[in-house]
Amino acid sequence: MKKFQTLLYYCYSYIAEAEQFAANHLTFCKSLDLVGRIIVANEGLNGTVSGTKEACQAYMAAIKADERFAKTEFKIDEVDEPSFIKMHCRYKAEIVHSGLRDTSIINPNERTGKHLEPVEFQKMIDDEDVIILDVRSNYEHNLGKFKNAVTLDIENFRDFPEKINELAQYKDKKVLTYCTGGIKCEKASALLLHHGFNDVYQLHGGIIKYGKEAGGEDFEGKCYVFDNRIAVDVNSVNPSIVSKCFNCGTVTPKMINCANPECNEHITQCDACGEELQGCCSVACTTNPRKRIYDGTGYYVKVPQPVNVAAK
Structure with missing residues (x-):
């Protein structure tokens, strides 16, 4: 136990x-x-x-x-x-950074997409008039995502508002948003409604709850998490691996942070390339004098990082 x-x-x-x-x-x-x-x-x-x-x-x-x-x-x-x-x-100013100069235009306590429990979400994802929208960052959906999901080329959630125009083609669809635990969808769905999307939903509890209550069916790959586990399994029904090694293209479920703290890039990397590059994303990063010792996990406390203080 x-x-x-x-x-x-x-x-x-x-x-x-x-x-x-x-x-x-x-x-x-x-x-x-x-x-x-x-x-x-x-x-x-x-x-x-x-x-x-x-x-x-x-x-x-x-x-x-x-x-x-x-x-x-x-x-x-x-x-x-x-x-x-x-x-x-x-x-901090927000519990999830939206990238909006005027954050008053969305308030998750007043208006968000309709919350779907995992089983409800599961029943809707194959409907013809539905679009599944991943509101997470590139490194997250590269590791794993729902089958047929629309993904956005964003490095951080704060870039999401800039992508609204790209999504305009889906205004006549039911838009089902999802993220890791649900928090980003609260603001993403509210922002979509603000911009004239009428039929917007969100996966209540996110990918993590979906894995626990619906077996994770049709979630391809693993789910990135923001702790030293880095990635967790979600799908116990029809699991698959969709991510490929950043360096050689081999299929791999493993994600790391580059061992060069001045890079710290999130990448998927196979064990062979991890050993060869000492946990770095490139040969250039292996020469950095501040390179951290690679222990096979690819997880590091960020450097520099203040510890045990409440900071703005």
Whole structure:
């Protein structure tokens, strides 16, 4: 039996004095010996934390006991060891960066796409009048995505608003959005509605919940996650591998961060190329004097990175 859990969650709910809340919340998480990464903004919380089952249960109870966050849903994974090295809790302007100068034009608490539970989403994905839209970044959907999904050439979610015009051809379709845990879809679907898309939906709980409740059917490849696991399995019904090694083109499910911290590129890389290039994405990166030691995982704490502070 696995001794640890990893919790993925978010909640859009106004937080007064959010910067101070972030500092206090960091202290609370450390008191439970949790590790993870939490973003706090006036609009709510976005976090992934990991620790013993007892610590995670105590954390979930505390979050739900706060009336501001009582509606929070946690995606729970059983893990062999904690999924982070440090505990970070930071204050930022948004819990997921939308790239909008005027963030007031969308408010997930007021208007978003219709939420579809995993089984409902599963029933709709093959309909002729449906478009499945992946709102994640390139490195995420290159590792895995839903069958026949429309993907966008974006490096970060903040680039999503610039792609709205490319999606105009789908305005007469039912647009089903999805992301890892649901948080990006809250803003993506709201933005689509703002721009005149009338029939917009979102996968409630994202890919992670879909894997747990619908077996992950028709999700091809693996799901990128923002912790030291890097990628997790989703599909237990008809699994497949769709990602290819960035260097040689061999089919591989493995994703790494380049060992050169000044590059830190997210790439899929087979074990053979990983050994040959010492975990780097290119020969040039192997010569960087700050190159990190490759241990076969391709996961590193970002360098430089302030630890255990609430920062803007």
